[in-house]
Amino acid sequence: MKRLLSILLAAGMCFTLTACTNPFEEEPEDETGKVVIEVGVLGSTTEQEIFRKYKNGFQVKYPNVIVQMDAIPGDYATGMNNYVQNSSFPDVVFTPGDQHAAYSSNGHFLDLRTFDEEDDTFSFDDIYPELIETTHYNSEDEGIWFMPRDYNKVVTFVNKTMLSYVPGENGEMYAGYGSFEALKEAWDLETFYEVCEAVTRKVEENAANSSNIPQEERLAGLIRGTVALDARYNWYPAYEPILRHFGGSTISLDKAGDGETPDYENMLSVDAEETMLAYRSMHETLARPGYVRQSLASTGAAAFPNSQAAMWFTTRPSWGEVNSYNATFEVDFLPFPYDYVGVGCTGYAITSLAATRVSEYAETKEGTNEKMTNADYAWLFLKYIVSEEGQNAIGETGMGVPSLMSMKDSGTWMEYGSADLNHEAFVEEREGQTAIAVNDIYSFPATAQKTVSDNCISIMTYVVKDEFWPADLTLELNRTNYAAIYARVDEYKNVMMARINAAN
Structure with a gap:
C-alpha cells in the first residue's frame, strides 16, 4: 500500500499573497511557523x-509552505556547475530535458519514481510517454529524474501580417492561397516550399525597387535582409527531423553494435555518407535558394520576432520572445511540415540535498514517526505543477503546452492570445509524421553529452553556408568534391570523440 505524503492545512484559512511585479524583488514573506523550500529558476522574464x-x-x-526562488546565476550550465562546486543546490531546480544527464547521472537529483511508489494520488502514466523518455540520462536508464512541465513540439510560427502582402503566382496573397485558413487546409511540405519561394521573390522585388516599397509592406518587414524562414537550425529538435527526412541522422542508435561498450564512432554518424547527403539536401533546399539566413545571431533566433522572417521553426515558449520584442504583427501557427518532428520539454528536479533538509516546522509523514524532508515538500510542489491547476497556471502565460495528455485539447493554454488561433498545431498528430524525442544523445556518456550537442550545432552552422559547398551540388559526394564541408565535420567529430573517449 502506498504511503501518502500529507500536510496539515488549517481549515478555512485564507492566504493572501503579496502582489509583485518581479519575483526577484518580492516583498519579504512571514516565515513564522512555515516550511521554506527553495527553487532554482532561470533569470528570464518568462x-x-x-x-x-x-x-x-x-x-x-499549502499555506504553511513558502516557495522561495533561488535565481540561477548566469546561463544554465554555469549556474548548475556553480551549485555542484559549492554543494549549494536548492531543493528544486529547473532543468531542460536535454541538459539534465550530467547532474542526474552523478547523484545530484533524486529519482522521482521513489515518490510515485509511495503516493497513490499520482501516476506518471498521465504524462506524454515521449516526455518521460527525456527524463532518463541514457538509453539504459529507467529513472525519472525530473518532472516534465510542458510539451514542446516544434511547430511553424507564421507572421500572418507579412504573408498578407505576399502574393503567389496567381496574385492571391498568403503565397497564392488567399487566406490563412486556406493555407492551413493546404499545409504540407510542398506548400511550405511554395511559401518560402513566394516570400523570397517578394523580398527580392522590393529590394530591387527599395524607394517605392509601400509603407505597409515596409512595416511588415518585406525589405532587404528578410528571409522566409527562421530555421533555428542550431537546435537538435529543429534540425534533426529535417536531416531524417533526407535520410540522415547525426546520431544513429542502430549503429551502436552488440558489444558491451557501444560503438560510439559509428553511432556518432555526423560524417556518415547518408548524413552528408542529407546535409547537402538541406543546404540545397533551404540555404541555397536563400530561404534561411546563412549566419546565426548570437541567440540563434532573432529574425522572426523582429519581423525579419515570415516563418519560424520553434516551440511554444518562443512566443515569449515574440512578445518581449513588442511585436505588432499577427502570429499564428502551423504544424512542422516535414515527416519527422522533434519533441522536448522542460521541468523541475528534486535535488539530493533536499532529502537531507528537515524544517523545524515540518509535519510528520502519515503512518510514521518521521518528519517530512524538504524533498517531500518538493514532491508536493512538483505534483502541483502537473496538476490541472498547475498546468492552467503556465497556460495563462501562453508559454506552455500541458504535459498532461488529458489537457491536449482543453485548458487556458488554448485561450491565450485568442481561442481562434491554431493552438492545435502544437499537439496535432499528422498522418505519416513521426515524433522524435531529444534523448538519443543520452546514449553517450553523460559528461560528454553537452560536447556532442554543442559540436553538432557547430556542424549545422556550416551546413547552411554557401562557401563550404561547391557551386555544383550535383557533383558526386566524396571528400575531394566536398572537401570544405568534410573538413568541418571531421574537425568537430574529432572534438566529440575525444570527449567521449575521455568520459568512457
Missing part, C-alpha cells in the same frame, strides 16, 4: 512569470 504562477497557486493550496 521563467520569472511562470515561477510566480506556480508559487502563488501552490501557496494558496
Whole structure:
C-alpha cells in the first residue's frame, strides 16, 4: 500500500499573497511557523512569470509552505556547475530535458519514481510517454529524474501580417492561397516550399525597387535582409527531423553494435555518407535558394520576432520572445511540415540535498514517526505543477503546452492570445509524421553529452553556408568534391570523440 505524503492545512484559512511585479524583488514573506523550500529558476522574464504562477497557486493550496526562488546565476550550465562546486543546490531546480544527464547521472537529483511508489494520488502514466523518455540520462536508464512541465513540439510560427502582402503566382496573397485558413487546409511540405519561394521573390522585388516599397509592406518587414524562414537550425529538435527526412541522422542508435561498450564512432554518424547527403539536401533546399539566413545571431533566433522572417521553426515558449520584442504583427501557427518532428520539454528536479533538509516546522509523514524532508515538500510542489491547476497556471502565460495528455485539447493554454488561433498545431498528430524525442544523445556518456550537442550545432552552422559547398551540388559526394564541408565535420567529430573517449 502506498504511503501518502500529507500536510496539515488549517481549515478555512485564507492566504493572501503579496502582489509583485518581479519575483526577484518580492516583498519579504512571514516565515513564522512555515516550511521554506527553495527553487532554482532561470533569470528570464518568462521563467520569472511562470515561477510566480506556480508559487502563488501552490501557496494558496499549502499555506504553511513558502516557495522561495533561488535565481540561477548566469546561463544554465554555469549556474548548475556553480551549485555542484559549492554543494549549494536548492531543493528544486529547473532543468531542460536535454541538459539534465550530467547532474542526474552523478547523484545530484533524486529519482522521482521513489515518490510515485509511495503516493497513490499520482501516476506518471498521465504524462506524454515521449516526455518521460527525456527524463532518463541514457538509453539504459529507467529513472525519472525530473518532472516534465510542458510539451514542446516544434511547430511553424507564421507572421500572418507579412504573408498578407505576399502574393503567389496567381496574385492571391498568403503565397497564392488567399487566406490563412486556406493555407492551413493546404499545409504540407510542398506548400511550405511554395511559401518560402513566394516570400523570397517578394523580398527580392522590393529590394530591387527599395524607394517605392509601400509603407505597409515596409512595416511588415518585406525589405532587404528578410528571409522566409527562421530555421533555428542550431537546435537538435529543429534540425534533426529535417536531416531524417533526407535520410540522415547525426546520431544513429542502430549503429551502436552488440558489444558491451557501444560503438560510439559509428553511432556518432555526423560524417556518415547518408548524413552528408542529407546535409547537402538541406543546404540545397533551404540555404541555397536563400530561404534561411546563412549566419546565426548570437541567440540563434532573432529574425522572426523582429519581423525579419515570415516563418519560424520553434516551440511554444518562443512566443515569449515574440512578445518581449513588442511585436505588432499577427502570429499564428502551423504544424512542422516535414515527416519527422522533434519533441522536448522542460521541468523541475528534486535535488539530493533536499532529502537531507528537515524544517523545524515540518509535519510528520502519515503512518510514521518521521518528519517530512524538504524533498517531500518538493514532491508536493512538483505534483502541483502537473496538476490541472498547475498546468492552467503556465497556460495563462501562453508559454506552455500541458504535459498532461488529458489537457491536449482543453485548458487556458488554448485561450491565450485568442481561442481562434491554431493552438492545435502544437499537439496535432499528422498522418505519416513521426515524433522524435531529444534523448538519443543520452546514449553517450553523460559528461560528454553537452560536447556532442554543442559540436553538432557547430556542424549545422556550416551546413547552411554557401562557401563550404561547391557551386555544383550535383557533383558526386566524396571528400575531394566536398572537401570544405568534410573538413568541418571531421574537425568537430574529432572534438566529440575525444570527449567521449575521455568520459568512457
